[in-house]
Amino acid sequence: MTTFVKGHGTENDFVLLDDPEGTLDLTPELIRHLADRRAGLGADGVIRVVRSAAAGQDAAGEWFMDYWNSDGSAAEMCGNGSRVFVAHLLRRGWITLGDGDEVAITTRGGVLPVSRRGDLFSIDLGAWQVAGGPAAVTAGGDVTVTFPGMPPLPGLSVALSNPHVVVVLPDVATLEALDLTVPPVVEPAPPHGTNVEIVVPMHDQSIQNELGHLRMRVHERGSGETRSCGTGTVAAAIAARAWGGDLAPDHWRVDVPGGTLYVDAEGTSSEGDSAKLTGPAVIVAEGELVDVVVS
């Protein structure tokens, strides 16, 4: 019998499957079935909750967040999922985490620290880099991104543990009108696909700000448009920080359709060694999987 919980972080939603000893046969077919919003439970991603040692992963973090997109493809990291993952471990009593304390979790992108302050969780994604360095930043981007019915726009690649391309638009009306029902075309095509974040700066960029402010929509690799993407908000803040040059702040508020996230990205305008994402984690329901025939 496999128990699951359904949870979300700013409405980026997940099914988490309890598999502490690593006995579950989690196939791409089962993932697609569980993620299906009509035939299954419905989710942007499926997370197997397994002890790192049982999954053959780096046991420096006792628990491995085994993350899968809704199309059955594996991803290195999920920022929103990591907070829900830790909230679930706490609720199950599998870890303890006092206010202000930190726990290391294992992901395909490495062992990463997650901390808690009240109901908010923060994860430090570690080192980041704007691909192409300052020259690409000055030129506005290193790839082009084409949305249906629009000319190609410059996009900036940001390498976290998972891949991102960030595009800036001039106003919220254009952002809201974007058709994200089909994947944006990124050229040259990234070898392992990419998440695409589309942002509109909301703060006055001509003056120094303590806190930058972005509106964002996202098209996720392997899941389509979602209502939030944690690593995507970090990529967006890093790109906006690079574009903004000396005036750009280190601290950002990012509004997504599903809520608000906060990013602290210290470093230079093209690289840094700490990118911290902060936001909520909500557990909605729990239950048991029944034996399903997956076609």
Ligand SMILES: N[C@@H](CCC[C@H](N)C(=O)O)C(=O)O
């Ligand atoms: N929604 C996630 C990212 C999930 C993985 C992504 N689709 C990928 O394939 O890289 C987040 O909150 O970061």
